[in-house]
Amino acid sequence: MLDYMDYIVRAFEKSTNWNRDSSYENITSTSRALLEFHIPKTFKFQTSNRSTTNTFSTLEIDRNNKINGSLTYLYTDADNVEKIVKSSSQVLLQDATETYRHIQPFFSRQLDDITHAFEPKSLYYGRIYYPKSTLEAMIIKRFNVNTQLVVKCISNMYSDMNIMLLNWQRTKGQNLQEFVVSSNGLLCGYRVLHNFISSPSKFNNSLYNNSSMSLGGEVWLGLSTLTPGCSTTLRYCTNSANTGRPLTLTFSWNPLFGHISSSYTAMTTSNSTISAKYDFNLFSIDSNLSFGCEFWKSGSKINDPDLESSFENVATFETTTSNTSDAGPVTTRHYSTVENDVLSLSPHEERLLNDLTDTFSESLQKMDKEKSIIERFKNKFRNENFTQVWKFATSLRDRNLKILWEGKFREFLISAGTELVFSRDVLISKGFDDSNNAQNNNSKIPAKFGIKIQYSV
Amino acid sequence: MSFIFSNDMFDDMEFNEKIKRKLNLSLNKSFKDDNKNNNNNIQDNNLTDVSSEEFDFLSSGITVTDIKFNQVPSFKILDLDITTKPRSLIKGICKISIRDALIELSTIIESNLLYLNVAKNENLPDFIKPTLIENNSFKIPIKLVFQDIKLDSICNFFIQDHGVSISFNDISIDFQFNCSIKILQKMIEKNLKNSIQSVFKDILPSVIFNMSQNWFNKNHDQKLNHLKNTSKNAARKIILDDSDLNPLNLLKLSTIVISRNSLSLTDKGSIKNCLERSNLYRFISQLPSLSNDTSSMERTNMLPSKCLDNVNLTEIINIQNKLYERSETTKPKRRRVRLNRKKKTTESKHSETTKPIITMTQEHPMKIVPTRRISFVGINKDDNKTHYNNNNIQNFYNNWKWNSNYHFQLPPPPPYTTII
Numbered sequence: 104m105l106d107y108m109d110y111i112v113r114a115f116e117k118s119t120n121w122n123r124d125s126s127y128e129n130i131t132s133t134s135r136a137l138l139e140f141h142i143p144k145t146f147k148f149q150t151s152n153r154s155t156t157n158t159f160s161t162l163e164i165d166r167n168n169k170i171n172g173s174l175t176y177l178y179t180d181a182d183n184v185e186k187i188v189k190s191s192s193q194v195l196l197q198d199a200t201e202t203y204r205h206i207q208p209f210f211s212r213q214l215d216d217i218t219h220a221f222e223p224k225s226l227y228y229g230r231i232y233y234p235k236s237t238l239e240a241m242i243i244k245r246f247n248v249n250t251q252l253v254v255k256c257i258s259n260m261y262s263d264m265n266i267m268l269l270n271w272q273r274t275k276g277q278n279l280q281e282f283v284v285s286s287n288g289l290l291c292g293y294r295v296l297h298n299f300i301s302s303p304s305k306f307n308n309s310l311y312n313n314s315s316m317s318l319g320g321e322v323w324l325g326l327s328t329l330t331p332g333c334s335t336t337l338r339y340c341t342n343s344a345n346t347g348r349p350l351t352l353t354f355s356w357n358p359l360f361g362h363i364s365s366s367y368t369a370m371t372t373s374n375s376t377i378s379a380k381y382d383f384n385l386f387s388i389d390s391n392l393s394f395g396c397e398f399w400k401s402g403s404k405i406n407d408p409d410l411e412s413s414f415e416n417v418a419t420f421e422t423t424t425s426n427t428s429d430a431g432p433v434t435t436r437h438y439s440t441v442e443n444d445v446l447s448l449s450p451h452e453e454r455l456l457n458d459l460t461d462t463f464s465e466s467l468q469k470m471d472k473e474k475s476i477i478e479r480f481k482n483k484f485r486n487e488n489f490t491q492v493w494k495f496a497t498s499l500r501d502r503n504l505k506i507l508w509e510g511k512f513r514e515f516l517i518s519a520g521t522e523l524v525f526s527r528d529v530l531i532s533k534g535f536d537d538s539n540n541a542q543n544n545n546s547k548i549p550a551k552f553g554i555k556i557q558y559s560v
Numbered sequence: 561m562s563f564i565f566s567n568d569m570f571d572d573m574e575f576n577e578k579i580k581r582k583l584n585l586s587l588n589k590s591f592k593d594d595n596k597n598n599n600n601n602i603q604d605n606n607l608t609d610v611s612s613e614e615f616d617f618l619s620s621g622i623t624v625t626d627i628k629f630n631q632v633p634s635f636k637i638l639d640l641d642i643t644t645k646p647r648s649l650i651k652g653i654c655k656i657s658i659r660d661a662l663i664e665l666s667t668i669i670e671s672n673l674l675y676l677n678v679a680k681n682e683n684l685p686d687f688i689k690p691t692l693i694e695n696n697s698f699k700i701p702i703k704l705v706f707q708d709i710k711l712d713s714i715c716n717f718f719i720q721d722h723g724v725s726i727s728f729n730d731i732s733i734d735f736q737f738n739c740s741i742k743i744l745q746k747m748i749e750k751n752l753k754n755s756i757q758s759v760f761k762d763i764l765p766s767v768i769f770n771m772s773q774n775w776f777n778k779n780h781d782q783k784l785n786h787l788k789n790t791s792k793n794a795a796r797k798i799i800l801d802d803s804d805l806n807p808l809n810l811l812k813l814s815t816i817v818i819s820r821n822s823l824s825l826t827d828k829g830s831i832k833n834c835l836e837r838s839n840l841y842r843f844i845s846q847l848p849s850l851s852n853d854t855s856s857m858e859r860t861n862m863l864p865s866k867c868l869d870n871v872n873l874t875e876i877i878n879i880q881n882k883l884y885e886r887s888e889t890t891k892p893k894r895r896r897v898r899l900n901r902k903k904k905t906t907e908s909k910h911s912e913t914t915k916p917i918i919t920m921t922q923e924h925p926m927k928i929v930p931t932r933r934i935s936f937v938g939i940n941k942d943d944n945k946t947h948y949n950n951n952n953i954q955n956f957y958n959n960w961k962w963n964s965n966y967h968f969q970l971p972p973p974p975p976y977t978t979i980i
Contacts, residue, residue: 127693239685241687266688268690270690287688288677290678290690321692323692331674332695334694336693336694356694360672361698362694362698
């Protein structure tokens with residue numbers, strides 16, 4: 104389950120029209136959400152409140168041997184955040200949890216940037232933990248359409264842990280570049296992600312092409328210890344033309360240490376997703392195979408149009424147009440609505456275009472059909488009122504099974520999970536070695552167990 | 561002062577195996593304890609010490625796969641000066657040389673330091689952790705071979721009451737270093753050469769000094785350790801060590817205690833062969849002795865035979881036997897009983913006339929277990945009325961005068977009791 108404050112940060116990004124998927128950091132977020140999901144370790148209760156339209160606060164109580172807590176305040180001056188942010192009773196589960204990321208092709212985002220006039224927006228976040236007296240602070244400053252600065256600080260008076268992280272993000276056309284500097288070991292990093300414009304290619308059988316391809320890389324250097332790091336990743340997202348089901352492929356390579364990993368994630372139905380990832384090391388021939396899946400369970404249908412997925416509707420221009428067009432019958436009108444925004448056509452050109460449309464009406468209709476299938480599938484997932492989701496992930500090398508249940512119970516968002524470890528080696532390396540465990544070697548040992556309850560108004 | 565240097569220990573080259581075993585043991589202990597190693601492995605120790613200070617990139621223990629000293633390390637004493645006063649002090653200069661030694665180490669290291677520092681660093685909260693893609697652990701087995709180790713050094717040593725201090729003066733060390741990862745070889749070699757000076761100047765002398773202090777104060781340390789143990793355990797040990805308090809005796813004692821737990825005013829009866837301390841006075845008063853002789857006013861120090869009529873003599877003898885047997889574990893100190901000469905003559909007369917019962921010969925010496933407050937004074941001279949004969953042997957015993965009669969342990973019976 105997403106932390107309430109992460110949820111607000113995402114709402115801020117949506118409101119300011121910042122695409123988190125074009126950051127290299129999130130290039131593998133789909134497979135990470137399915138395979139490396141976070142399991143709560145303790146009992147945690149979180150209650151959140153939107154005090155005014157711009158301020159949010161959270162109180163968290165955490166029971167782990169002794170009771171810890173934290174208090175969070177957040178302020179943002181972004182528009183429409185209050186419309187995007189929903190209370191725990193109204194929020195859609197698919198918005199409140201990490202799940203499959205629908206990557207939009209590049210051209211759709213290009214539209215947004217042009218159409219929106221922009222004012223600088225910022226977000227301020229502060230969190231104090233007690234009794235540990237750790238202070239967390241974050242500032243997200245969106246200077247203009249293309250640049251954003253994220254500053255994160257952490258300070259602890261007891262352990263001398265004072266770290267600052269600066270992340271300068273700049274998007275230009277199809278690229279997003281990031282510079283990261285962390286005071287922890289003077290770590291410097293540069294990340295870049297390039298989105299290839301997806302246009303209907305000659306070799307593509309499908310006329311409507313909703314696929315997108317991105318290539319990115321990162322370079323890191325810890326200046327104090329001279330520790331280098333780098334990686335490069337290719338991501339390809341597309342939809343199945345017949346069924347409209349989306350799928351994501353990623354391929355990562357770490358040239359320094361020879362790691363290669365490839366992942367394949369697909370939504371098999373509107374309420375289930377599977378993911379498989381294969382890791383391989385070129386130098387040591389180490390390999391690992393991981394599987395993950397999630398199953399969504401929907402409750403009663405909702406008819407209230409306000410409860411449609413807020414993230415998609417408010418922010419993404421492209422989606423709104425497609426939603427409205429979906430309501431009507433499939434006509435050639437689509438083509439002009441989408442394209443008109445890009446090229447402001449003169450009446451003459453428009454007439455010519457309409458002539459062409461009439462000529463190729465058959466293929467255009469086919470394209471519309473394909474598009475509608477894809478959109479319908481996506482919107483079906485987006486607007487479904489899911490009440491719970493089961494997530495499972497296992498890895499052959501670690502010999503573990505992670506189980507997570509997330510759901511809505513009355514007005515609470517609950518996530519409970521456990522990790523079962525079948526191998527003793529992993530237990531020892533994790534520090535769980537116990538004489539009791541040594542005796543029943545082969546039994547399932549829950550290495551982790553936790554529950555997290557969230558409530559927000 | 562003398563010492564023996566046993567060369568045999570090195571002759572059969574068994575020490576190679578021993579060093580290997582010890583090295584394996586100590587290298588895989590926590591790195592902090594590494595200082596307690598012996599001289600030969602310090603070069604290797606330093607390697608691990610330096611690394612463990614920064615971060616723990618060793619993902620397995622260090623194993624010594626091979627160690628070989630082809631020649632016995634030679635040890636030449638160049639000068640020796642022994643002074644015993646005012647304090648014992650040995651000063652000396654010696655030359656140590658090792659040739660053709662080989663040490664082979666193998667371990668597994670984590671080579672992706674960014675993974676250790678960022679991804680796996682548990683001190684770092686997720687909030688501040690930058691996300692790195694494809695940043696996984698990469699473990700490499702590494703093998704370090706030190707060949708042709710040549711060490712020549714002249715060292716001064718001082719041995720005092722509390723420890724040994726050694727200083728190395730002219731060190732020349734040379735070895736060929738081989739690493740399975742060629743990229744790292746030069747770097748490790750450079751670091752090793754830099755650190756070797758500090759090993760011999762600082763680390764090794766301090767290690768030897770600490771170690772010797774442990775040896776010298778071993779007994780003291782053991783006592784300290786013993787005290788450091790929880791007082792419960794220590795107390796238990798002391799009790800159980802005592803042989804007198806065996807389970808049987810403890811059982812007996814507990815029965816006595818239980819028998820006393822009564823509201824009854826009258827005596828609950830006694831346990832056989834046991835005497836309660838509170839009844840001791842009564843027992844003593846009933847015991848035939850000179851001090852409690854009622855008729856002693858008339859006949860000084862004499863005990864009439866009727867005194868013994870109400871005493872069960874066999875029971876007394878039993879008690880005395882018991883006490884004697886119990887005390888026999890500690891060899892009794894023989895005490896000479898001074899007998900008056902005159903009396904001795906009379907006694908000898910008696911012995912001639914009557915059949916002697918007691919003979920103080922060497923075969924049957926009079927065994928008297930002295931307790932602190934009991935002493936024998938002697939036998940009364942005027943014993944014309946008592947005769948040491950078969951019928952009243954008790955009188956003989958009664959004639960021993962007990963000087964004091966409190967806090968005492970009953971003296972063991974003289975050997976005559978066995979005759980009865």
